[in-house]
Amino acid sequence: EADIYQTPRYLVIGTGKKITLECSQTMGHDKMYWYQQDPGMELHLIHYSYGVNSTEKGDLSSESTVSRIRTEHFPLTLESARPSHTSQYLCASSWATWDGYTFGSGTRLTVV
Amino acid sequence: KNEVEQSPQNLTAQEGEFITINCSYSVGISALHWLQQHPGGGIVSLFMLSSGKKKHGRLIATINIQEKHSSLHITASHPRDSAVYICAVRSGGSEKLVFGKGTKLTVNP
Numbered sequence: 001e002a003d004i005y006q007t008p009r010y011l012v013i014g015t016g017k018k019i020t021l022e023c024s025q026t027m028g029h030d031k032m033y034w035y036q037q038d039p040g041m042e043l044h045l046i047h048y049s050y051g052v053n054s055t056e057k058g059d060l061s062s063e064s065t066v067s068r069i070r071t072e073h074f075p076l077t078l079e080s081a082r083p084s085h086t087s088q089y090l091c092a093s094s095w096a097t098w099d100g101y102t103f104g105s106g107t108r109l110t111v112v
Numbered sequence: 113k114n115e116v117e118q119s120p121q122n123l124t125a126q127e128g129e130f131i132t133i134n135c136s137y138s139v140g141i142s143a144l145h146w147l148q149q150h151p152g153g154g155i156v157s158l159f160m161l162s163s164g165k166k167k168h169g170r171l172i173a174t175i176n177i178q179e180k181h182s183s184l185h186i187t188a189s190h191p192r193d194s195a196v197y198i199c200a201v202r203s204g205g206s207e208k209l210v211f212g213k214g215t216k217l218t219v220n221p
Contacts, residue, residue, distance in 0.1 A: 040213075042212060043211045045209070058208065090153075090155060100145070100160045101145065102157065103147075103157065104154070105152065105153065106152075106154055106155075108153060
């Protein structure tokens with residue numbers, strides 16, 4: 001079944017640790033996105049990719065980095081986690097700009 | 113002021129009621145999305161509209177491009193419809209979505 005998977009679902013980590021949030025999709029979508037969402041607030045785009053070896057920063061400044069070495073995989077890395085990074089991170093993909101989006105279940109990150 | 117404004121912010125209804133959630137936007141758009149976010153955080157795409165009206169089961173979405181306004185209607189609401197409903201727009205020259213803050217719907221049995 002075509003879908004988009006995010007792991008881990010929940011993560012509690014200490015300040016200064018390096019973490020990677022995983023996102024994989026089985027639909028062959030070229031376009032992939034990372035959004036950050038604080039509780040009760042709107043989603044903000046932090047990174048996006050239009051295909052392999054293509055990555056761009058979004059509208060919200062973020063200390064994270066991404067890579068797109070394979071079509072299906074779009075991991076997000078925080079080199080040194082801080083409490084200000086505590087948030088929900090949502091991955092999404094789409095086939096084309098005129099297509100709908102498929103979202104993952106999200107990773108709820110808490111940095112203590 | 114947000115480019116995308118939703119109303120109401122919170123909505124409580126009794127099971128069976130007809131629900132309307134509104135979305136107004138201030139930019140020219142190429143498409144508008146309605147999304148559903150459940151308490152667990154995952155998001156489901158409900159509709160993508162560029163004109164007119166779409167229907168899926170008990171859900172109906174309409175858009176008026178001239179008035180820069182869209183509505184999401186839920187007929188015969190059910191407690192399982194309880195979720196946050198999010199409006200998002202893609203402006204004409206961009207591939208990025210701009211999101212509203214969402215409308216939290218609670219349907220009581």
